[in-house]
Amino acid sequence: xxxxxxxxxxxxxxxxxxxxxxxxxxxxxxxxxxxxxxxxxxxxxxxxxxxxxxxxxxxxxxxxxxxxxxxxxxxxxxxxxxxxxxxxxxxxxxxxxxxxxxxxxxxxxxxxxxxxxxx
Amino acid sequence: xxxxxxxxxxxxxxxxxxxxxxxxxxxxxxxxxxxxxxxxxxxxxxxxxxxxxxxxxxxxxxxxxxxxxxxxxxxxxxxxxxxxxxxxxxxxxxxxxxxxxxxxxxxxxxxxxxxxxxxxxxxxxxxxxxxxxxxxxxxxxxxxxxxxxxxxxxxxxxxxxxxxxxxxxxxxxxxxxxxxxxxxxxxxxxxxxxxxxxxxxxxxxxxxxxxxxxxxxxxxxxxxxxxxxxxxxxxxxxxxxxxxxxxxxxxxxxxxxxxxxxxxxxxxxxxxxxxxxxxxxxxxxxx
Amino acid sequence: xxxxxxxxxxxxxxxxxxxxxxxxxxxxxxxxxxxxxxxxxxxxxxxxxxxxxxxxxxxxxxxxxxxxxxxxxxxxxxxxxxxxxxxxxxxxxxxxxxxxxxxxxxxxxxxxxxxxxxxxxxxxxxxxxxxxxxxxxxxxxxxxxxxxxxxxxxxxxxxxxxxxxxxxxxxxxxxxxxxxxxxxxxxxxxxxxxxxxxxxxxxxxxxxxxxxxxxxxxxxxxxxxxxxxxxxxxxxxxxxxxxxxxxxxxxxxxxxxxxxxxxxxxxxxxxxxxxxxxxxxxxxxxxxxxxxxx
Ligand code: SF4
Ligand code: SF4
Numbered sequence: 098x099x100x101x102x103x104x105x106x107x108x109x110x111x112x113x114x115x116x117x118x119x120x121x122x123x124x125x126x127x128x129x130x131x132x133x134x135x136x137x138x139x140x141x142x143x144x145x146x147x148x149x150x151x152x153x154x155x156x157x158x159x160x161x162x163x164x165x166x167x168x169x170x171x172x173x174x175x176x177x178x179x180x181x182x183x184x185x186x187x188x189x190x191x192x193x194x195x196x197x198x199x200x201x202x203x204x205x206x207x208x209x210x211x212x213x214x215x216x
Numbered sequence: 217x218x219x220x221x222x223x224x225x226x227x228x229x230x231x232x233x234x235x236x237x238x239x240x241x242x243x244x245x246x247x248x249x250x251x252x253x254x255x256x257x258x259x260x261x262x263x264x265x266x267x268x269x270x271x272x273x274x275x276x277x278x279x280x281x282x283x284x285x286x287x288x289x290x291x292x293x294x295x296x297x298x299x300x301x302x303x304x305x306x307x308x309x310x311x312x313x314x315x316x317x318x319x320x321x322x323x324x325x326x327x328x329x330x331x332x333x334x335x336x337x338x339x340x341x342x343x344x345x346x347x348x349x350x351x352x353x354x355x356x357x358x359x360x361x362x363x364x365x366x367x368x369x370x371x372x373x374x375x376x377x378x379x380x381x382x383x384x385x386x387x388x389x390x391x392x393x394x395x396x397x398x399x400x401x402x403x404x405x406x407x408x409x410x411x412x413x414x415x416x417x418x419x420x421x422x423x424x425x426x427x428x429x430x431x432x433x434x435x436x437x438x439x440x441x442x443x444x445x446x447x448x449x450x451x452x453x454x455x456x457x458x459x460x461x462x463x464x465x466x467x468x469x470x471x472x473x474x475x476x477x478x479x480x481x482x483x484x485x486x487x488x489x490x491x492x493x494x495x496x497x498x499x500x501x502x503x
Numbered sequence: 504x505x506x507x508x509x510x511x512x513x514x515x516x517x518x519x520x521x522x523x524x525x526x527x528x529x530x531x532x533x534x535x536x537x538x539x540x541x542x543x544x545x546x547x548x549x550x551x552x553x554x555x556x557x558x559x560x561x562x563x564x565x566x567x568x569x570x571x572x573x574x575x576x577x578x579x580x581x582x583x584x585x586x587x588x589x590x591x592x593x594x595x596x597x598x599x600x601x602x603x604x605x606x607x608x609x610x611x612x613x614x615x616x617x618x619x620x621x622x623x624x625x626x627x628x629x630x631x632x633x634x635x636x637x638x639x640x641x642x643x644x645x646x647x648x649x650x651x652x653x654x655x656x657x658x659x660x661x662x663x664x665x666x667x668x669x670x671x672x673x674x675x676x677x678x679x680x681x682x683x684x685x686x687x688x689x690x691x692x693x694x695x696x697x698x699x700x701x702x703x704x705x706x707x708x709x710x711x712x713x714x715x716x717x718x719x720x721x722x723x724x725x726x727x728x729x730x731x732x733x734x735x736x737x738x739x740x741x742x743x744x745x746x747x748x749x750x751x752x753x754x755x756x757x758x759x760x761x762x763x764x765x766x767x768x769x770x771x772x773x774x775x776x777x778x779x780x781x782x783x784x785x786x787x788x789x790x791x792x793x794x795x796x797x
Contacts, residue, residue, distance in 0.1 A: 119654075119658075146295055146296060146312055146651075147295060147296025147297065147309070147312050148296075150296045150299045150309065150312075151296055153299065153301075154290075154299055154300060157300070157301070157302055172299075172309055172312075175301075175307060175309075176299045176301045176307060177301075179301035179302070179304035179307060180301040180302035180303065180304055181302065181303065181304075224542070224543060225516045225517070225542055225543035225678065226515050226516020226517055226678055226679075227515060227516035227517010227518060228516075228517060229517075253679065253680075253681060254515070254679070254680075254703070254707075256702075256703055256706075259702050259703070292606070292610065294563070294564070294604055294605050294606050295605075314603055314605060315584065316584055316585075316603060316605030316607050317582070317584060317607065318605050318606065318607040318610070321582070321607065321610075321611065322610065359681070359682060386516055386542065386678070387542035387543075387678075388542065388642065388644045388645070389542065389642055389645065389646060389647060390600070390645055390646065390647045392645075393600060393644070393645035407517075409761045409764050409765070410545075410548055410764045410765055410767070411521065411543070411545040411548060411764060414543075414545055414548060415543045415545070418543075418641075418644070421644050422644030422645060425644055425645070438758065438761065440762075440765075441761065441765060443765075461758075463731075463756060466728065466731055466756060467731050467732060469701055470699075470700050470701045470702075470728075470731045470732035470735075471732055472702050
C-alpha cells in the first residue's frame with residue numbers, strides 16, 4: 098500500500114512536517130517495494146484559503162491509503178475521511194522511523210480533526 | 217447626506233463619537249452600525265426594538281443523482297469551497313464559499329443548485345421614539361463582511377432624514393472601504409499620539425485613493441502632544457473638533473456612557489459639526 | 504529546538520497592547536519579534552528600525568479587462584456579483600478593490616478579453632531593531648485581511664528563530680477576534696491578553712478566551728487601565744477562571760505609555776524606575792517562569 102507523509106525534505110531521513118495544509122511537499126512511500134516519490138504541495142502557498150482541502154485532494158490523487166502528518170483540521174479531515182484515507186498523527190521524527198512505527202501499528206489513528214482550521 | 221465616522225484602528229473613541237453625534241442630532245439623523253463583526257453602538261443607547269430581517273447569501277447544493285463527477289466545479293471554485301473526495305463525490309464547504317455562482321454556471325448537468333444561507337441580520341430600533349438605529353450583525357462563522365455592510369447601507373427606510381451617520385469598522389481593509397464607499401463626507405477620529413498619527417496617515421491614504429472629502433476629529437489631546445495637529449496644519453487638513461484626554465471621559469466610557477454623557481457641553485458643537493458637513497457638501501457640489 | 508511563542512492579543516483596539524509588547528520585549532534577552540497587527544502595525548515606531556528586506560505579498564487574483572479585446576457586450580457585468588465590473592466611457596473596467604477574485608467573468612467572457620492577474624495585498628518587511636529582528640507587514644488600503652498575511656509573517660519569524668537557535672518568538676497579535684486572530688493563536692505556546700475594564704473590553708475578553716481554550720493554549724490576562732472602573736475585576740477574574748486562564752497583573756491608567764511613545768521608546772527605556780516598568784518586569788518574569796525559560 099501507499100502512505101503519504103507531509104515533509105519538507107526529499108529522503109526517508111527527512112523529518113515529518115507537522116503541518117498538513119502548509120507543508121511544502123508529500124513523500125509517498127510504497128510499503129511493499131520501498132520505492133518513494135516526492136510530490137510538491139506548492140500550489141497551496143498561493144491559495145487564498147482552504148489549503149487543507151487542497152492538500153487533501155493532492156494526497157487523494159496519489160492513491161495513498163494512509164496519511165501521516167502532525168495535525169489535521171476539520172475540513173481536510175472531512176475530505177480524507179469521506180475518501181476513506183486513514184490519518185495517523187506523529188511528531189517531527191525521520192520518515193523511515195515513522196514508517197516502521199506505522200508497520201508496527203504504533204501510530205495513533207485520528208478519528209476526528211485535532212485542530213481548528215484557519216483561513 | 218451620508219457621513220461616515222471612521223478611524224484607522226480600534227479604540228480611538230470612534231463609536232463613542234458616532235453615538236454622541238447621533239444623540240445630539242436625534243431629530244435629524246439616523247445611525248447605521250456598519251461595524252458588523254462587532255456592532256456595539258446599541259450598548260451605549262436605550263433602544264426600542266422595531267424589526268429584524270435576516271440577510272442571506274446563496275450557496276451551492278449538490279444533487280448527487282445528477283452529478284457525473286466531472287470535477288469542473290472544483291476547478292472553477294477559486295476559494296477551495298468544493299472538493300472531490302474520491303468515491304464520496306463532491307463535498308461543499310459552505311463556510312469557504314463566497315457565493316460567486318461560478319460552480320453552478322460551469323456545471324454541465326445542473327447538479328449544483330443555489331440555495332439561500334443566512335449570513336447575518338439587520339435590526340431596526342428606535343432611540344427616544346424617533347431616531348432610528350440600524351445595526352448589521354454578521355452571524356458567527358461568516359466572513360462576508362462587505363456584503364452585509366452593503367445590505368445595511370441599502371436598508372434606508374423612510375422617513376428620509378437629513379443625515380445618515382455610518383459607524384465604519386476599524387482598519388483600512390476591505391470592510392472599511394465598503395463602509396465609507398459613496399459617503400458624502402468622512403469624519404476621521406484620530407488619537408493625539410505617535411501611533412495615532414501613523415494610523416491616521418494610513419487611513420488618509422485609503423480615503424484619498426477614493427477622493428472622499430474628510431475632516432479630522434482629534435481625540436485624547438494631551439498637553440505637550442501636538443504631532444497630529446502639526447501634521448494637519450502642515451497639510452492643510454481640516455481639524456474640526458478637539459476632545460481632551462481625560463480620566464473622566466475614559467471612566468464614563470468604562471461605565472457604558474458616551475462622550476456626550478461625560479461632556480454634555482459638547483451638544484452644540486456636535487450639531488454644528490453636521491451643519492458643517494452639509495455646507496462642505498454644498499460647496500463641493502457647486503465647484 | 505522549537506522556540507517558545509508568546510502571542511499578545513487584545514480583542515478590541517486601544518487597550519495598549521503594542522506599548523506593552525514593546526516593553527515586554529525588553530525583558531527577554533534573545534527573541535525574534537513579529538508585528539501581526541497588520542491594521543495598525545505600530546511596533547516599529549518604538550523600536551528604531553532599519554529595514555533589511557521588503558517584498559510584496561501575493562494573495563489570490565484579480566480580473567483585468569483588456570480594452571483592446573473587449574467587445575462591450577457587458578456579459579461579465581451581469582455575472583459579477585460583487586459590483587466589481589463598472590462601465591465607463593472607455594468601456595468595461597474592473598474595480599480591483601471590489602473584485603472578489605472569483606474568476607467567473609474570466610471564464611465567461613466570450614471574447615477572452617479578461618486576464619487573470621496575481622493580486623498583491625500588501626508588503627512584508629524584515630527589519631533590524633534595538634530589540635533584535637522584527638518581521639512586520641502592511642496591508643494595502645482596501646485589501647482583505649484574511650489571516651494569510653498574519654500566518655506568513657509568523658512563519659517567517661518562526662523560521663528565523665529555528666534557524667538561529669533563538670529561544671523565543673514574541674508576537675504582537677492582530678486586533679479583533681476573527682480569522683487573523685485565529686491564524687495567530689494556532690501553535691502559540693502561551694497567550695497574553697491585554698484587556699481594559701470597559702464593556703467592549705470585557706465582551707472581547709470573553710470571546711478571546713473561548714478561542715484560547717479551544718486551542719488549549721495557556722492564557723494569561725493583563726488588565727490595563729485597571730483603576731478606571733474596578734467593578735470589572737471580579738467579572739474578569741471569574742471569566743478567566745471559567746476558561747482556565749489567569750489574571751497575571753494590572754497596570755493603572757497612566758500617561759507614561761503615550762509619553763514614552765512620543766520619545767519613540769518603550770516605557771521600560773523611557774521610565775525605567777516607574778512603578779509601571781516595575782510591574783511589567785515582574786509580569787515578564789512570571790511569563791518566563793510559565794514558559795520554563797531562565
Ligand atoms: S458559489 Fe463560487 S465560491 Fe461558492 S462554491 Fe461555487 S464557485 Fe465556490
Ligand atoms: S473575478 Fe469575480 S469578482 Fe472579480 S470582476 Fe470577475 S466576476 Fe467580478
